[in-house]
Amino acid sequence: NAGVTQTPKFQVLKTGQSMTLQCAQDMNHEYMSWYRQDPGMGLRLIHYSVGAGITDQGEVPNGYNVSRSTTEDFPLRLLSAAPSQTSVYFCASSKGTVYNEQFFGPGTRLTVL
Amino acid sequence: GENVEQHPSTLSVQEGDSAVIKCTYSDSASNYFPWYKQELGKRPQLIIDIRSNVGEKKDQRIAVTLNKTAKHFSLHITETQPEDSAVYFCAASATMFSGGYNKLIFGAGTRLAVHP
Numbered sequence: 625n626a627g628v629t630q631t632p633k634f635q636v637l638k639t640g641q642s643m644t645l646q647c648a649q650d651m652n653h654e655y656m657s658w659y660r661q662d663p664g665m666g667l668r669l670i671h672y673s674v675g676a677g678i679t680d681q682g683e684v685p686n687g688y689n690v691s692r693s694t695t696e697d698f699p700l701r702l703l704s705a706a707p708s709q710t711s712v713y714f715c716a717s718s719k720g721t722v723y724n725e726q727f728f729g730p731g732t733r734l735t736v737l
Numbered sequence: 738g739e740n741v742e743q744h745p746s747t748l749s750v751q752e753g754d755s756a757v758i759k760c761t762y763s764d765s766a767s768n769y770f771p772w773y774k775q776e777l778g779k780r781p782q783l784i785i786d787i788r789s790n791v792g793e794k795k796d797q798r799i800a801v802t803l804n805k806t807a808k809h810f811s812l813h814i815t816e817t818q819p820e821d822s823a824v825y826f827c828a829a830s831a832t833m834f835s836g837g838y839n840k841l842i843f844g845a846g847t848r849l850a851v852h853p
Contacts, residue, residue: 657840664746666826666845667781674838682840714780722830722841723769723788728780 625650630715630729637705637736645700645732647715655718656698660711705736739764739831743844750817758847760827761809769830770810776823817851824848
């Protein structure tokens with residue numbers, strides 16, 4: 625099993641550009657989520673999904689969109705990148721619900737100029 | 738909204754000493770409290786978790802205690818070793834008023850340095 629994979633590993637954008645961060649898991653996990661990690665602020669939840677077709681907002685959803693058309697994939701879209709979105713983004717998945725171990729991807733380091 | 742506060746933000750100990758990290762949460766409905774360890778440049782990984790029907794849980798040198806009345810929980814690491822050096826995150830389950838789905842809220846993290 626590859627576990628949770630994320631692409632790209634690094635990305636540099638200009639203000640106003642859009643892009644999609646990819647996340648995939650091959651463990652048939654129902655629950656998937658996106659976090660951003662900023663120095664001194666821990667892991668903040670952006671969006672999450674409890675299954676295909678079901679998504680909900682987390683703590684910091686503004687400027688991001690998600691969809692979940694399959695169990696395996698949970699892409700995160702930046703609509704119009706801003707310097708405040710410079711961060712490390714982690715995707716995570718777990719079997720069933722949040723009450724099980726969250727398996728994190730390797731992360732994507734995004735810089736917005 | 739739901740909030741998890743974590744203290745201290747940095748912790749420096751000598752090898753062999755104990756380390757304690759404390760977290761408080763705001764959602765009285767929270768019932769699941771995991772701890773994650775993130776080594777430098779790596780992804781977070783679960784090290785221990787506790788559910789609200791248990792007051793304490795141990796796994797070798799690490800233990801977690803939970804006080805639901807006071808809404809705080811703590812991570813205890815005994816006989817620390819240099820390989821324990823990492824950032825530790827606590828988290829608490831929380832519910833969304835809108836959709837009723839449970840999610841995890843993380844604390845800001847504690848950077849633990851264990852000096853030989």
